[in-house]
Amino acid sequence: MKQRIKALLAASLGAGLFSLVAQPAQAEVKAQVFQVKMQLSEANITQVKLEGLVQNTEALPVRGIQIKLNLLDPNNQQVRSFLLEPFEHLESGDSERFSATYLLRDYDPLYLKATAEVEYTPTSYLQIADWFLTQNWRNLEIWRIPVNPEVKTQERDRIETALAYIEKVEPGRESYEDARRKWNLIQYTYGKRLAESQAGHEAILRLSNVEPDTEHATEAQQLIEEQRYATIFRRAMQKAVDGNLRGAYRQMLYIPNSGAYAQEAAAKREVWLKDLKDSRVWLGKIDPPAKLSKDERNVWLRRNHGPEGYTTSAGNSGKKLRTWWYLDYSHYTFDEQGRLINQKAY
Numbered sequence: 001m002k003q004r005i006k007a008l009l010a011a012s013l014g015a016g017l018f019s020l021v022a023q024p025a026q027a028e029v030k031a032q033v034f035q036v037k038m039q040l041s042e043a044n045i046t047q048v049k050l051e052g053l054v055q056n057t058e059a060l061p062v063r064g065i066q067i068k069l070n071l072l073d074p075n076n077q078q079v080r081s082f083l084l085e086p087f088e089h090l091e092s093g094d095s096e097r098f099s100a101t102y103l104l105r106d107y108d109p110l111y112l113k114a115t116a117e118v119e120y121t122p123t124s125y126l127q128i129a130d131w132f133l134t135q136n137w138r139n140l141e142i143w144r145i146p147v148n149p150e151v152k153t154q155e156r157d158r159i160e161t162a163l164a165y166i167e168k169v170e171p172g173r174e175s176y177e178d179a180r181r182k183w184n185l186i187q188y189t190y191g192k193r194l195a196e197s198q199a200g201h202e203a204i205l206r207l208s209n210v211e212p213d214t215e216h217a218t219e220a221q222q223l224i225e226e227q228r229y230a231t232i233f234r235r236a237m238q239k240a241v242d243g244n245l246r247g248a249y250r251q252m253l254y255i256p257n258s259g260a261y262a263q264e265a266a267a268k269r270e271v272w273l274k275d276l277k278d279s280r281v282w283l284g285k286i287d288p289p290a291k292l293s294k295d296e297r298n299v300w301l302r303r304n305h306g307p308e309g310y311t312t313s314a315g316n317s318g319k320k321l322r323t324w325w326y327l328d329y330s331h332y333t334f335d336e337q338g339r340l341i342n343q344k345a346y
Contacts, residue, residue: 028058031067031116038110046104050114054087055095061143063089064121069100072113079112080104089144125169126179129162159190167314181215183314188216195223200231204329209313212342228329233261245272246281250305253286254328256294298346302326315341
């Protein structure tokens with residue numbers, strides 16, 4: 001889609017002098033004519049020389065920049081208009097000088113004013129995110145969007161890069177609601193794929209990013225519930241294989257004494273506890289009081305174990321959020337000021 005804007009600055013000249021007339025900033029890509037020179041070359045023919053500048057103040061590059069110059073008389077009536085050769089590409093923050101010579105016939109006054117209009121093809125953060133998701137490397141190359149080599153081979157890197165571009169859409173922008181919908185959809189669909197491929201830990205972290213009261217929030221929570229105990233069990237087993245027997249034992253404590261994985265978890269805890277004691281590994285507090293209910297037991301364990309780590313995400317305010325995770329996948333999300341935004345405790 002072509003965007004068209006009028007120049008913010010016009011220049012005029014009479015008898016060899018030029019003046020600059022500034023107008024309020026309105027556009028993201030600005031063209032200005034800052035000098036007009038007129039010279040009578042021969043009878044009834046006036047040579048007009050113009051110089052100016054086009055600048056991209058958008059946050060993203062633009063392409064196909066077409067500048068139209070308008071010559072106006074002292075009464076602001078258009079005398080002539082003509083197009084310059086297009087600029088192929090203009091990076092964010094860059095500017096390019098332009099100049100043109102035009103022969104004007106049958107124009108008597110030695111005064112002209114020039115304005116400029118610009119048409120250009122923009123892109124958007126959402127469009128760039130789609131290019132990463134669909135692996136459209138050709139468009140990314142044409143628009144000169146930087147691509148890390150890992151992005152071409154790793155789906156997770158592609159997802160994270162796409163999300164990072166979506167997060168750049170600021171609140172108040174026309175596309176902001178679409179950006180939030182896309183952000184939540186990516187979190188949900190990628191989390192669902194991870195769950196289907198038995199990558200439960202990453203799936204839960206991803207699905208938990210789906211914002212409450214959005215289109216896929218209910219399905220995301222259902223998937224988490226389906227995955228949680230199996231993921232706790234598998235993650236504990238993997239920690240044991242990796243040599244982190246203390247971490248494995250502490251994580252397996254969050255499997256309840258009844259229900260799925262209860263017998264297997266109890267058997268593993270018994271074997272691991274003996275090995276840890278034989279190795280004189282300090283475990284900290286691992287024996288919740290027997291009188292506690294299941295929920296109270298988890299609270300007791302979380303308080304004594306502390307969070308395992310944190311992840312970051314973008315909130316609907318456009319600010320970065322930090323989510324602290326516990327071994328049972330309970331989590332607490334805080335904004336940049338440390339205020340609790342939401343929580344999920346098991």
